[in-house]
Amino acid sequence: MKEVVMGKDEAKRIWRLDEVWKGKGDGARLKGVSLDVREGVTAVVGCSGAGKSTLLNLLVGFEQVDGGKVLGCGGDEKKVGFLGRLFGRRNKGGMVGWAPQGGGLWSGMTVRGHLEAVLPWSCYAFVPVGDGGREIVDLSGRDKGEVVGLWLKSFGLEALADRVVGRLSGGERARLSVVRALGMCSGLDWGGMHREPGIVVLDEPLVSVGKGDARGYWEVIRRWRGVTGGNVVFSTHFPELVIREADWIVCIEDGEVVWEGEVMELYERPVSEKLGAYLGELNWFEAGEMGVGEEGGRGVRPEKLRVEVVEGEGGDELGWIVVSSERVGAVVETVVRLSGGEQKRLLHVGEVLEVGATVRVFVVDHCEMQVKACI
Template sequence: MCEQNHIWTLKDVRMKGRGGCDRLREVNIEIRSGVTVMVGCSGAGKSTLLNVLVGFEQPDAGEVVLHHDLLKGYRHLVYWCPQSGGLWAGVTAGEHVRMVSGIKKKDVRVKDVVRDWLGRFDLEGKEDVHVGQMSGGERARLSLARGLASGCGVLVLDEPLVSVNHADAQRYWEEIHRWRKETGSSVVFSTHFPEVVMREADEIVCMDEGEVLWSGAARDAYDDPVSEQVGRFVGELNWFSQDEGMQWLGAEAGRKLMETGMGVRPERITVKREDTSGLVSRGSVRMGVMVETVIRDIASGLEKRIIHTGDLVEPGARVRLKIKGVIDNDVGIDVKKDAQGSHEAR
């Protein structure tokens, strides 16, 4: 028995690899309806896990259960778009769309349906063009158009739109949003781009060397990461260990805020000038809307890189780190630790 919104359940899944290293190690997760994103460095096991979900590869051990009841009424339960696109050699772009859409060649609607799907991804006039005559970006867009036209319950994508420029990729994601709203379908995909994760994901699965480090709500990974590694998968992060917290934020704050370490996003931290502080700026550089400042602890000589918002800080200025939502870094803080080890400043 599974919860109503679980699409897949994986229990103790293992995939052997070369040289005695497992490609997947004891994976135990549940994939829910909505948008789930696999994140991790190259070689973490993201593509292997997607291959297992769609049945392209079979695990050496463990159980993979697709809960069909949640996908009733869709033309295809699952549709798979691998990194290569999985397009068919010798077949035109128009036929790629028609063949998965369920529309017969003689149907009077066929031309309009094909043109509509291709047009959504800027492939107008490409109906009769063969795959071998298309650019890499065009093939990536065709693969996605075909996936959406399939009428699937779950669309699984490995590194979608990676060969498409950023501005256009955002427009194509809007097409995916519209499709999801119209159909109620789910999406599972992998990516290396934190901004895509936070814009698209309901849930994320963090992977490293074939293991699932953490899975859960994307917002939780951003606001209250359980570790520095998990936190960095979804964006820039300032991580303070317990000892560092006492050094950089003040002894009382270190004791109260960081029993296991704490991640602070750039928008939550500022570098304030304070003449009596024991910290000094080594200089700042602007990185788009964020600023990188290197600060040095005068007493120990240790340095730390801080990514923050606000103004540049000139070298030699005495400074203090201020966390948004905390009145004072060493007074007026109450911290509640939950069962998972997360922290909430009140």
């Protein structure tokens, strides 16, 4: 059963999937998917082979559905076609820029050529000037070399402008694919008329780029969104990227959407341990633990869990006993023995605990006030 959780004020949809199938039977890559993709930034998550790439391919028109419909805010998107939109065809939903997993780059063309081919040279557009400069530029009559240079510089590609795709590394290809998609959707008007915000679709973007560099490139994407009002749909395996960049999340398992809604809703109130794990580590407490009722479990993120040593005598009757405790990055992983003898793994903030210590476990709210205690 798919869980759907939306905000109080529903965002405008940019795509709707209505009972979409890709393939047939149990081996289908998508199985009757119904989904609204909304304005803002949407992350698509799931294990390898779950159907993430297939979903994105259908959104951009690179593949066609075998059943159901993919609808945009202007009608049936599959009638628009991938190549038509890639080379500048407009539709009521705005331009669509695509960065597939393989890059989708044009062999034999230079890095510079990829930007020259897609930038909207006849209108006002976003250009990543940087350094606090004005980033809305009239491209008509503007020096193409200068504009392309600014785009390439924003993704660390300026020194490779005249290099052909076949001589690029994997990380360089990944950056070029993303910057081309952004450039394609950078226009703000068309012949003096307002242009609908573009949609950039990124399939596991920048995975071969170091995290520190990738964060800077995502900052360019944020600036692009701030100026153009554009939307982003991306797939990823990285929870921290979803939390930092996305407004909405779509969870796919075996070709089916099992949860969709706001990122922070799933982060703070996961309905199951498996779904909660899509956004990183969490502690899962079953009925009877941490004051959880009989109706189900409760997920608690490490930053909200406190494990405190019980001072004085009392032994096992007062709490849980520490079996092991070690720091793992920013959190502490502690294994405790429960009163019934079974063991439980806890992820929490604070100090590494002494083996054999008796502890109590607390959940804290944003004001650091204790709200639940496990005895």
